[in-house]
Every structure is written in C-alpha cells, then in structure tokens.
Amino acid sequence: MVDRACLDCGMRVAATMQHCPKCDNDLSTQHDGSTITVDIAHQGERVSEALRKMQREVDLARRGVAMRIRIIVGSGLIREEVMFVLRDLEYRGEIKSFDLEQKNPGAVLINLK
Ligand SMILES: [Zn+2]
Structure with a gap:
C-alpha cells in the first residue's frame, strides 16, 4: 500500500483515504x-x-x-x-x-x- 501526504497540510495519510483526517481536504482531487x-x-x-x-x-x-x-x-x-x-x-x-x-x-x- 502506497502512503502519501495531504498536499494541503502535509499530514501522512493512507492511500485509501478519501478525506484528510486533519484538514478534511478531498484527497481524491489533490x-x-x-x-x-x-x-x-x-x-x-x-x-x-x-x-x-x-x-x-x-x-x-x-x-x-x-x-x-x-x-x-x-x-x-x-x-x-x-x-x-x-x-x-x-x-x-x-x-x-x-x-x-x-x-x-x-x-x-x-x-x-
Ligand atoms: Zn490535510
């Protein structure tokens, strides 16, 4: 599983997540x-x-x-x-x-x- 970071706040997130748990940005559109x-x-x-x-x-x-x-x-x-x-x-x-x-x-x- 590939890890990635939220492009807005830098929080490490799982590749399967739809929204960033920290800033709630829609990860699928980043x-x-x-x-x-x-x-x-x-x-x-x-x-x-x-x-x-x-x-x-x-x-x-x-x-x-x-x-x-x-x-x-x-x-x-x-x-x-x-x-x-x-x-x-x-x-x-x-x-x-x-x-x-x-x-x-x-x-x-x-x-x-
Ligand atoms: Zn974020």
Missing part, C-alpha cells in the same frame, strides 16, 4: 500537476497483457498525486482496444477524460483529476 508516462505496447505485449498493464497503472496513479497519466499505445490494435476501455472508464467516472496526444497519436493522455 494532484501535484505531474504526468506519469507508461509504455504498454513496445515489449511485445499481447492486447490482453497491454490492457491489464494499463488498468494496473491507472489504478496505481489514481491513488497517487499525479494529475495525468500518459500511456504509450503504439499505432495498432492495442491503441484501438485502449480507447475502447478508456471510454468505459470515463463513463464510470474512474478517469476524468482522455485523448490521443496531439503531436503523437501513439500516445494517449488521460486526465485523472
């Missing part, structure tokens, strides 16, 4: 503006492996303080499947939004918070 980059398509991954990897990274990132996660998806089937899964995650409110990167269509930018 972010430090950073972007995590993860490559899920360039180590010979099958589509199912790539999707599992993405889900794991998104889950992990949502518990952390990054604002966005950038997934390198390549240009083939993995990208198509990723877009499909992300539409579902967006619908369920697990991510805020996502889009293919403007200058690099082999990467998807996901807004987590």
Whole structure:
C-alpha cells in the first residue's frame, strides 16, 4: 500500500483515504500537476497483457498525486482496444477524460483529476 501526504497540510495519510483526517481536504482531487508516462505496447505485449498493464497503472496513479497519466499505445490494435476501455472508464467516472496526444497519436493522455 502506497502512503502519501495531504498536499494541503502535509499530514501522512493512507492511500485509501478519501478525506484528510486533519484538514478534511478531498484527497481524491489533490494532484501535484505531474504526468506519469507508461509504455504498454513496445515489449511485445499481447492486447490482453497491454490492457491489464494499463488498468494496473491507472489504478496505481489514481491513488497517487499525479494529475495525468500518459500511456504509450503504439499505432495498432492495442491503441484501438485502449480507447475502447478508456471510454468505459470515463463513463464510470474512474478517469476524468482522455485523448490521443496531439503531436503523437501513439500516445494517449488521460486526465485523472
Ligand atoms: Zn490535510
């Protein structure tokens, strides 16, 4: 389990907490503006492996303080499947939004918070 600190008051909080016990800030909306980059398509991954990897990274990132996660998806089937899964995650409110990167269509930018 990843520990983190409240970005407002610095209190150490468990990654599973929704609100800071000290200042009551909504921890799920706090972010430090950073972007995590993860490559899920360039180590010979099958589509199912790539999707599992993405889900794991998104889950992990949502518990952390990054604002966005950038997934390198390549240009083939993995990208198509990723877009499909992300539409579902967006619908369920697990991510805020996502889009293919403007200058690099082999990467998807996901807004987590
Ligand atoms: Zn706090």
